[in-house]
Structures are given as structure tokens and as C-alpha cells.
Amino acid sequence: MELRVRRGPGEGVFGGLRGVLGTPNPSPRPLSPNFPPFPPIVLPLCPNFPQFPPMAPPAGAVGEEGARAGPGGFLEGILGGPGDPQPLPHPQVLFPEPPEVPPGQVEPPKSDPEGPPPTPRRPSRAGPDPRMGSERVLRVRLLAAEALAAKDRRLAGLVRGRSDPYAAVRAGGRRFRSRTRYRELNPRWDECYEVIVDDVPGQDVEFEIFDEDIDKDDFLGRCKVPLSRVLSSRVVDEWLPLQDAPSGRLHVRLESLEPRDSAAMLQRVLHSNRLQQPEHGPRLSAALLRVFLARAAELPLLRGSRPPAALVSLTVRDVSFRTRTCAPSPEPVWDEGFSFLILNPHEETLELQVQDEAGPALGALLLPLAPLLARAGLGSDGWEPLSGGGRLLLRAQLGVLVPQELEQRAAGEEEEGEDEDDEGEGEDEGRAPGGLRRRRPPADSPPEPTAGPRLRLSLWHHREQHKLVAIVHGCRELRAPPKELPDPYVSLLLLPERSKRRTGVQKRTLNPDFDERFEWELPTEEAAQRRLEVTVKSTLSFVTREKEALGKLQLDLTRVDLSEGEPRWYELQDERSLP
Incomplete structure (x- = not known):
């Protein structure tokens, strides 16, 4: 593009386009010349120009007043004298003449009348995430299997033996592997896996059973549960028949947990x-x-x-x-x-x-x-x-x-x-945090002590897994020995089997916290026939292994609510006062 700008006979500056080189179909666009203090020139570019000889400026050429050539062409005759050519007969734009600046004074750059573009405000809160609120946690409980096929043979294959089964679980894009139960056709695992899932159609919770071998594991069967079924019903607890296997079934419990x-x-x-x-x-x-x-x-x-x-x-x-x-x-x-x-x-x-x-x-x-x-x-x-x-x-x-x-x-x-x-009973007396x-505890259970030597204990019977669970939380205000603070621990004895469990030792305290969990295999029908003997002891001498009883508790499980396992305080008796 070639442009000529000159001073007119009156007030103002005239400019005209001489031609567009190499552009067959020019379109209107802004031109921003680099000669201050004029504002940007905006001219329509018309395709019908008379043919003028090209004006190729030398490299680095400048105008008479120090203005460099603009993009795409060369500015000549800037503010020229009376001998310059007359304005071209092309579309002309009138620019006001800039104010005079005293010699030796540099005119400060003019600011944009509209000011700098505003800085975008930072948000004060995080934007919404489409996934937040739609996720759930799938809890997969692998319980047991029955009647699995026997893959291991004895006596060179003449006698069918047992299998060493383990389970592979796939859910929510993750894979879990259970322990191996050796020489079992009716294994019990009692393992739990958790995975974060979304309600995306077509997903399954898949189970595969294998027999572990040294060279290659043998396939024992598979089964699956649609994830949509678990999310809609919340709990699926079933024995699932194994597919692609001569026999066997698998017991699983699936639960959807919504936050x-x-x-x-x-x-x-x-x-x-x-x-x-x-x-x-x-x-x-x-x-x-x-x-x-x-x-x-x-x-x-x-x-x-x-x-x-x-x-x-x-x-x-x-x-x-x-x-x-x-x-x-x-x-x-x-x-x-x-x-x-x-x-x-x-x-x-x-x-x-x-x-x-x-x-x-x-x-x-x-x-x-x-x-x-x-x-x-x-x-x-x-x-x-x-x-x-x-x-x-x-x-x-x-x-x-x-x-x-x-x-x-x-x-x-x-x-x-x-x-x-509604019946007018106390509002806050029976409230938990x-x-x-x-x-309410059973009517014949003693009240919880609030002072003196006492033990906090949770007892619960897991009917599905036939287990008695005990959690020893801690003790308070134990009886102090005459010489120094004790090193207490708790011993639990299930009678009449005399199956014993014990906690770790807490050093030099009368208010120990244990928070330890213990289990006993115990069918539901036998739980009412058991007694639990709990003793808090302290080791007096590491050399002689002499122990001192700090308190004792005897519980008849028929008088304990084993359905919920809520923690409860029990009073510790002096061992000498017990029968």
C-alpha cells in the first residue's frame, strides 16, 4: 500500500492512497502510522486506483520529519513545502493540525482517553464441578465361597485333593486381590474393599475365583453384579452362583454409601x-x-x-x-x-x-x-x-x-x-452428641459409673460372621499402687473356653487409653451361654514377672445388649471383694 500525506493550503493535513500492491481485492482496514502526534489513520481501501509507478523506499529510509515508513508502503512528502504535488484525486481524510511544541521541549505521550483495559476480577469462590455430589463409595465385602472345584490332585493325579483359592475383584476401574486360603474348598475371606464410583450405565462389579499354583493359576469360576443395582437398592447381600465352573457359589455383600x-x-x-x-x-x-x-x-x-x-x-x-x-x-x-x-x-x-x-x-x-x-x-x-x-x-x-x-x-x-x-418426658437427658x-440399656443393667475405677468397653455380636467383637477403649481413676504409678494393661477371658486376649501396656498412668479390638468365633445361639471376665493388671517387676490386679469385671453376656455395640462404662471391683 502506498500513501501520500501533505499540508494543505488551509488548516489541516491532506492524505490520499496511491495504490495497493499485490492485493487484488483490498478491504477496509485501519492504518496506524508511526509519526506522532497524529492519531491513527483509518481509510477505506478502494480497489479502483489509477496505476502509479511503484515507490520502493530504500531499507531504513525515513521521511523528512523523521517519520519511518508505515507498514506496507512508504510515507513521502510528510508536511512538505509548497513545491510538493497537489493532493491526489482519491478519497481524502482531513486531520486537525497538532498544537505547536516549543523548541527543545519533548511532548509527553498522550494517554488513551478510554484508559487501560480493566483487569479481570479474580473470582472469590471456586466454580462448580459437575462431578461433585454425584460420586458414591462402593463397599465390597468378600465373605466366603462354598463347593469350589478341586484342582490339586494327589498320588500323581489318582486322588482328587483340594484347591488354594483366592478371589480377584474388579470395580470402578480398580482391581483387588484377596488372600489365598490354602487347601480349602469352602474358604472364608472376610475382606473389605472400597472404591469411588459414579452412576455411569453399563458398569459391573466382577468376581473371579482362581486356584493358586506355582506355574499357572487354575480358573474356578466367575460372577458379577450390575453396579446400577447396588446404587438403587443400596445393599446387595447374596450367594452368587459361579459361572463357567462345574460347581461353587460366592457370598458377597455390596453397599453403596452416599456422602x-x-x-x-x-x-x-x-x-x-x-x-x-x-x-x-x-x-x-x-x-x-x-x-x-x-x-x-x-x-x-x-x-x-x-x-x-x-x-x-x-x-x-x-x-x-x-x-x-x-x-x-x-x-x-x-x-x-x-x-x-x-x-x-x-x-x-x-x-x-x-x-x-x-x-x-x-x-x-x-x-x-x-x-x-x-x-x-x-x-x-x-x-x-x-x-x-x-x-x-x-x-x-x-x-x-x-x-x-x-x-x-x-x-x-x-x-x-x-x-x-410428646409424652412430656425429659428432652436432654437421653440425648447423645x-x-x-x-x-436405653436393659432394665436390669447397672447404671454407668461417673467416678472411681472404671473401664469403657464395647461388646457386639456380628451375626452374619458369627463373631463376638470387643473394643477396650480405656480406663479412668485406677487405684494407685503404694510405690509408683502402674503400667496398666487389660486381660479379657471368655468363659468357659478360657479363650484369652490382652491389650498392650500403657506406661506410668492411672487413666490409660487403649482403643484395641478383639474377636472370638462364636455362633449366635452360643453367645447367651458365655461369660466375659475382664481384669486390669500392672506389671510390678520385669524380672519376676509379678503382676498386680488393679480392678476386675465379670459380665454375663445374657445381660448385655450385643445388637449395637455402643460403648459403655463399667465399674471395676477390687479382686478381693469378688467371689
Whole structure:
């Protein structure tokens, strides 16, 4: 494009287009010349120009007043004298003549009348995540199998023997493997697995049974349960026939746990998990933590004032996730969500580490989960400061995983409490923490002691697994020996079998906390025929192994409510006063 600009005979400056080179169909566009103090020139580019000889400027050429050639052409005759050619007969635009500037004075640059573009406001809360609220936790309990095929042979294959079965479980994109039960055709596993799932159609919970061998494992059968069935009914507890096998069936219990924003139920969930915790396998989860990471702001620059290409790693216990790596920027945006299974919110912390893709750490954040329990909705949403500088915008929300059985029990207690309130009975006397009603102890049970030597104990009978479960929580105000503080421990003896269990030793205390769990194989019909003898002892001498009894308790299980396993205080008697 070629442009000519000159001073006219009156006030103002005239400009005209001489031609467009190499553009068959030019279209209107703005031209921004580099000769101050004129405003940008905006001219329509018309395709019908007379043919003028091209004006090719030499490299680095400048006009008479120091203005450089504009893009696509050459400015000539800028503010020329009276000998310059007349204005071209092309469309002309009149520009006002700039004010005169005194010699030696540099005119300050003029600011944009509209001002700089406004800086976008940072959001104060994290945006919504479509997945938050739709996730559930699937709890898979692998119990037992019956009538499995015998794959191991004896006497060179002449005698059929047994199998060494184990189970492979697939659910929610994860795979679990059970323990191997050697030389069994009717194995019992009692193992539990947990996985986070979404309500996506077409998913199944799959089970396969194998016989473990040195060379190649033998296939014993398979079965599956549609995930949609578990999510709709919440609990599926069945014996499933094995397919592609001559015989056998598998006993599983599947439960869908939906996160609840009820901090009042957390303690009951924690206690219920302790009672139902399998002997083998990881601890049961009490809550689901959902984290939505939106963006960061004010991240420190790298060496050479280079913005970082940031990513974030999120960790709870030994479970970690990483975000994608953003383009280099001090304010990266991720908009990603993550979920974690939480064993106990009172004890766990979410760790976030912001770093550049090349490795340097940019900042860190430790977010304890316990404070979330006191907030509305069990969550927080906003900016959090990083230890190395900068901030993170995230939302963290807890959901308590309440089993269906516990939920129904709590609802029943609420209804019972409403009936009692209607009858005019006391409102607060029978309330547990969180507003739930305490279940009344049996009429002939002694009242719970509030002072003196006492033991806190939970007893529960697992009818499905035929087990008696005991949890020793702790002791208070034990009788002090004459010389020094005791090293107490608790011994439990199930009579008449005399099957013994004992806790660890707590050093130098009268108020020990144990929180230890014990089991006995005990069918339901035999539970009423047993007695439990509990003794609190202290070791007096490591050399002689001499022990001293600090208190004793004898319980007839027929007088104990074994259906719920609620913790209860029991008075400890002096051993010499007992028959």
C-alpha cells in the first residue's frame, strides 16, 4: 500500500492512497502510522486506483520529519513545502493540525482517553464441578465361597485333593486381590474393599475365583453384579452362583454409601467401623473428601522473570493425584476435581504442593480436615495462602459415609425421641452428641459409673460372621499402687473356653487409653451361654514377672445388649471383694 500525506493550503493535513500492491481485492482496514502526534489513520481501501509507478523506499529510509515508513508502503512528502504535488484525486481524510511544541521541549505521550483495559476480577469462590455430589463409595465385602472345584490332585493325579483359592475383584476401574486360603474348598475371606464410583450405565462389579499354583493359576469360576443395582437398592447381600465352573457359589455383600453433610453422625460411623473392621485388610473409611482446584494467583516468577508452567500435587496419606500442567503464567487455571477416602477426619490433612513442570517448588499448603467439620456443609470455598508465596482458589468438602443400618437405627431413635417428647418426658437427658437419642440399656443393667475405677468397653455380636467383637477403649481413676504409678494393661477371658486376649501396656498412668479390638468365633445361639471376665493388671517387676490386679469385671453376656455395640462404662471391683 502506498500513501501520500501533505499540508494543505488551509488548516489541516491532506492524505490520499496511491495504490495497493499485490492485493487484488483490498478491504477496509485501519492504518496506524508511526509519526506522532497524529492519531491513527483509518481509510477505506478502494480497489479502483489509477496505476502509479511503484515507490520502493530504500531499507531504513525515513521521511523528512523523521517519520519511518508505515507498514506496507512508504510515507513521502510528510508536511512538505509548497513545491510538493497537489493532493491526489482519491478519497481524502482531513486531520486537525497538532498544537505547536516549543523548541527543545519533548511532548509527553498522550494517554488513551478510554484508559487501560480493566483487569479481570479474580473470582472469590471456586466454580462448580459437575462431578461433585454425584460420586458414591462402593463397599465390597468378600465373605466366603462354598463347593469350589478341586484342582490339586494327589498320588500323581489318582486322588482328587483340594484347591488354594483366592478371589480377584474388579470395580470402578480398580482391581483387588484377596488372600489365598490354602487347601480349602469352602474358604472364608472376610475382606473389605472400597472404591469411588459414579452412576455411569453399563458398569459391573466382577468376581473371579482362581486356584493358586506355582506355574499357572487354575480358573474356578466367575460372577458379577450390575453396579446400577447396588446404587438403587443400596445393599446387595447374596450367594452368587459361579459361572463357567462345574460347581461353587460366592457370598458377597455390596453397599453403596452416599456422602452426608452430617457431622453429628461422624462419631457413630467411626465407632461402627471399628466394630465391623475386618481382621485383614485396610481400615474402613468414614468420609469422602472432594476437592475442586480452580486456579492460582500471584505465583512467584522463576529465574529470569520467567512465569512458571505450574501443576499441583494433592496428597492424603499415601494417595496422590496431579493436575495437568498449565501454560506459563503466574495465574494458571486448572478447574479439576479430585476425591479421597478419609479414615478419620480428626486425624488427617490434605497436602497441596505447587511446582513448575521443570521441578522447582512454588508453594505448599497444609489443610487439616478437622476444621471442616465445624463449617456449614462440612466444606470451605475460597482463596488459601501458599507457604512460598501466592494463593490457591479451591473448594474442599467432606461427606460422612453413613451405612444404611446405622442410618435406619438413627431414624428409629429420632422417632422414639419424638414420641417421648410428646409424652412430656425429659428432652436432654437421653440425648447423645449430635441430638440423637441414646438407646436405653436393659432394665436390669447397672447404671454407668461417673467416678472411681472404671473401664469403657464395647461388646457386639456380628451375626452374619458369627463373631463376638470387643473394643477396650480405656480406663479412668485406677487405684494407685503404694510405690509408683502402674503400667496398666487389660486381660479379657471368655468363659468357659478360657479363650484369652490382652491389650498392650500403657506406661506410668492411672487413666490409660487403649482403643484395641478383639474377636472370638462364636455362633449366635452360643453367645447367651458365655461369660466375659475382664481384669486390669500392672506389671510390678520385669524380672519376676509379678503382676498386680488393679480392678476386675465379670459380665454375663445374657445381660448385655450385643445388637449395637455402643460403648459403655463399667465399674471395676477390687479382686478381693469378688467371689
